[in-house]
Amino acid sequence: MIDIAVLGYGTIGSGVVEVLKINGDSINKRAGDEINIKYVLDIREFPGDPVMEVLVHDINTILDDPDVKIVVEVMGGINPAYSFVKDALLKGKSVVTSNKELVAKHGAELLDIAKENNLNFLFEASVGGGIPIIRPLNQSLTADEIVEITGILNGTTNYILSKMSDEGIGFEAALKDAQDLGYAERDPSADVEGHDACRKIAILSSLAYGMQVDFEDIYTEGITNISDKDISYAKALNAKIKLFASSIREEDKGVYAMVAPVMIKANHPLYSVNDVFNGIFVRGNVIGDVMFYGSGAGKLPTASAVVADVVDIAKHLNKNIWTIWSNKKLDLESVDLMKHRFFVRLVKDKRAQDRINELFGDVEWVPEVVENELGFITPEITEKDMMDKKGLIDGFLGSIRVRF
16 A cells, blocks of 8 residues: 555545555556555645544654655645655655645756655646646656647636637626636636746746746736737638747757747647647657647546546656756747747828838738728748837737748
């Protein structure tokens, strides 16, 4: 029997308990031993719930029990999760977490502690919910040099943009619908401002390139400025707007990373990733293009990924699963040097086209979609060039990066 402890009995914690109950027999066979939940830690009480039989309120009850071999952290946030996880590793217990904030901030340090103590720190569920992406990057794609990771990594924003596109409603209405359905929090800023996706692409980049990528260094733009008019233009171009989190390594130039809305057409592999689903596109220099798709969040999909990590650790007790993620910081290239085409909206007037042609040269004009507006797509230019030219466009209304 392998005793485990679950820290946090919220949505994911209760899901872990449920998954182990539903699929206990097959999980135990795959683990080669019985997985037993000895403790669940939470500050709350749960009257009438069977979890009361194993519920504790003091982390030291778990840390001081030598029989507990695996600790599952599903509390979220940095504190007290960081100290609990670090102490568990120092006490000789392997750790599984779904906590993207913790992994993005302290992943390299916690992996080092696990290696030094011949333990494991696994975090499959921290990115993409139930989609397996961490393990493939760490094990299946190790023969490749990763040159690009681009993902729709936040189900809330993807749902909002899908709703705006499908029903022709504005951002605020789509956000309220997402909140009513429980897809968005009362304070949705972490999702709609792009911070959640930013932390996830930082984790994937750190794994892909083997060095610490600080999420604070990644240029991040959310979807709050995307309007129903932008969606109308996208439809006129047979395109969709998605929130992309991208990490791209250019030969002899280094790594660029960015989170921002992007307009794409049907030939892009992420075009059909809609609703609350996530999709992750990976390009390797040998294998070529690989896609991962599935439920990016939710109680049971995320819990399934957590339990898969528990099984992996159970099969590797007293043996570290090597993960290349150095404490050495990877300095990202300046986002100013990244090149894109841009879709631009501006107020229509008699000289607008002449001024735009003077500024950008040969542009692709978009058929009129909104009265008294013009839209066009620029040639490929750097972010800095676009930023400089925005201030010179009379009646500038907005711009979105284009990948077609």
